[in-house]
Amino acid sequence: MTLQEFKENCAQIQREYTEKITSAADVASVEELRVAALGRKGALTELLKNLKDFSIEDKKTAGPLGNALKNTLTQAIEEKTAALQTKELNEQLNRVDLDLTLPARPVPCGKRHPLSVAQKRMTDILSKLGFTWAEGPWVEDEKHNFDMLNIPKHHPARDAQDTFFAQTGSPVSMVLRTHTSNVQSRYMEKHQPPLRIMAPGRVFRNDSLDATHSPVFHQIEGLYVDKNVSMADLKRDLSAFMKGLLGDKTEIRFRPSFFPFTEPSAEVDVKCVFCAGKGCPVCKGSGWIEMLGAGVVHPNVLKNCGIDPEKYSGYAFGMGVERLAMMMMNINDIRAFYENDLRLLNQF
Numbered sequence: 001m002t003l004q005e006f007k008e009n010c011a012q013i014q015r016e017y018t019e020k021i022t023s024a025a026d027v028a029s030v031e032e033l034r035v036a037a038l039g040r041k042g043a044l045t046e047l048l049k050n051l052k053d054f055s056i057e058d059k060k061t062a063g064p065l066g067n068a069l070k071n072t073l074t075q076a077i078e079e080k081t082a083a084l085q086t087k088e089l090n091e092q093l094n095r096v097d098l099d100l101t102l103p104a105r106p107v108p109c110g111k112r113h114p115l116s117v118a119q120k121r122m123t124d125i126l127s128k129l130g131f132t133w134a135e136g137p138w139v140e141d142e143k144h145n146f147d148m149l150n151i152p153k154h155h156p157a158r159d160a161q162d163t164f165f166a167q168t169g170s171p172v173s174m175v176l177r178t179h180t181s182n183v184q185s186r187y188m189e190k191h192q193p194p195l196r197i198m199a200p201g202r203v204f205r206n207d208s209l210d211a212t213h214s215p216v217f218h219q220i221e222g223l224y225v226d227k228n229v230s231m232a233d234l235k236r237d238l239s240a241f242m243k244g245l246l247g248d249k250t251e252i253r254f255r256p257s258f259f260p261f262t263e264p265s266a267e268v269d270v271k272c273v274f275c276a277g278k279g280c281p282v283c284k285g286s287g288w289i290e291m292l293g294a295g296v297v298h299p300n301v302l303k304n305c306g307i308d309p310e311k312y313s314g315y316a317f318g319m320g321v322e323r324l325a326m327m328m329m330n331i332n333d334i335r336a337f338y339e340n341d342l343r344l345l346n347q348f
């Protein structure tokens, strides 16, 4: 092959493949052209094999010419491939019915359990009335759960039918606390008056689960001990508390009752919020709903805790969180709080 023929062949290959690459319809056709021109047996590869027979002078012209053509074709193929890929992607996206204006799927968000909501509302109000947070153990000895609170040995509350015993006998009997009042005995043991605490928490009773009873539920205890604390202070503070919780028009009344740890003792009723006292199924026609137990701390309890009952007096109250939550949220079955049915929980 002469140098002239080599140049003509180069020009021929350039014309032919440039035209074919330009008009290629898809990525696969471009790949076929690459193999046909630059592959191991491609047109340009075959042509370049003639270089070895050329004189050194001719090689100086033919070599760069061949390489330049190789680069030109390689670049044309790469550019065409990229252009076709973009075009194919766009066509694919146009085929799919893609609506970018659709709203995103909602991400479910967690929220507080209704019992936590109710407890927080109660403790928020109590802390505004000056009560500070106190806690005690769930597994408690009989001394702090019963003895110090003036609950005698033979009292039915100590019966295994009412109380879960975690350990009986030696060295001491341990129970799952039956009320949050164990926090009273523990707190007064360590602190002298004036003191004003609230003790929210879980308590346990040997009850079967039904619409109004649960073996585990929640209480909030309130305790205020200082000089000259009386039933009048109790009534004033509970009235303020219930107004804060259920509205400014809320009324309360005290009914005489008996608890070993208070003297005098009272059951506290709230005027029914559903019928404003007229009588309805919720209040069973009476116009009042029993809400909590309260009273003036028994002198024996103060004495047992190392506080002088001649010098100090106090009041205490304990209420069920579930009972109040059921009323606030109009739930009529206590089991609803523990079943964790999201259809219910999401409503609060």
Ligand SMILES: [Zn+2]
Residues within 6 Å of the ligand: 272, 273, 274, 275, 276, 277, 278, 279, 280, 281, 282, 283, 284, 285, 287, 288
């Ligand atoms: Zn009513």
